[in-house]
Amino acid sequence: ETGVTQTPRHLVMGMTNKKSLKCEQHLGHNAMYWYKQSAKKPLELMFVYSLEERVENNSVPSRFSPECPNSSHLFLHLHTLQPEDSALYLCASSQDRVGTNTEAFFGQGTRLTVV
C-alpha cells in the first residue's frame, strides 16, 4: 500500500467514449500530480494541483481535463482520445509543491488503451 490509490487499474475505451480516472491519497499531502508514461519515453508531467488549485498545465490537449475537488482526490476526465494517448497514467502526491518537502509518492497507475 503506497498511500496513493488509482482506479481503475486497466481501461479500454473507444475514441468517442468519455471516461474518468480517479486518484486518492491517504497521506495528508497538499500537492497532487498526473503523469503520463508512454513506451520508451520518460514520464511526462501533465498537471499539478496545489491545495486544490491547478498550477501547471504543460500544454496538455484539452481532451484531458483534470479535476481536484479536495486535497485528497484527483480526477482525469477523458474525452475523444486518440490511439496515441494509450499509455500508463500515474498519479502522485507530495507534502508540498515547492521547497524541500517534495518527495513524491506514486499510485499503481491506470493502463489506458484507446481503440
Add this chain to the structure above:
Amino acid sequence: KQEVTQIPAALSVPEGENLVLNCSFTDSAIYNLQWFRQDPGKGLTSLLLIQSSQREQTSGRLNASLDKSSGRSTLYIAASQPGDSATYLCAFYSGGGADGLTFGKGTHLIIQP
C-alpha cells in the same frame, strides 16, 4: 530544457554482484533528487530521496549519492538479488516553472539467479 540521462539503459548481472546505476542531469540548481523502482506494468516505488544539501542517502542495501557540481547521481546496490530486477528511475525536482519531477528513461535491471 532540463534533461536526465541514465546509463546503462539495460543491465543483466548474476545474483550477488554489487552494481552501480548512473544518472546525470543538466540543471545543477536542483532541490532534490529521487530514485524510484518500477516493476513491469506497475507504479513507482520511492527508494531514496537526496536533498540538495546532502551528498548521500542509504537504505538497506541501497546507497545513493549526489554531486550537484558535476550533475551526477549514482545508485549503488549491494549483494544484488533476483527480487531487485526492475526498472530504476531517477528524477529531480528543480522548483522552477515545471513544478514536478523531471525523469530519465530508466535502467532496466535483470538479476540472474
